[in-house]
Amino acid sequence: MAFKKEYQPKSNIYPINNYEYNLLKEFLTRxxxxxxxxxxxxxxxxxxxxxxxNLEKPHEKPYEFFEEIINLNSN
Structure with missing residues (x-):
């Protein structure tokens, strides 16, 4: 008997606009x-x-942080 894992979409805690999204994508590419x-x-x-x-301090691993932002805002 297999258990089905229910899909729960991850909440977007880092919403950004289109300009910010494109800027981050371009930065990570280049x-x-x-x-x-x-x-x-x-x-x-x-x-x-x-x-x-409104984070208290900059993220310790900025590239992972940027990737997470991109992933949360990708459709």
Whole structure:
């Protein structure tokens, strides 16, 4: 007898607009080509989303944080 796991959609705790979504996608796509600016841009985006979502401190792993935001906002 197999148990069926009920699908429960993950709640989007990080809603973003289309501009922010496209910006994050573009950043993650081009991050390897940014050179020294990569860390500065990652920090700036991390602080921006920290303030937007009222988090107490920047996320420790910004790239994972950005991926989670993208995944939650993908249709």
């Amino acid at each position: 991050k390897q080509r940014l050179g020294a600016r990569r860390e500065v841009l990652a920090h700036d985006l991390n602080v921006y989303f920290m303030k937007k979502f």
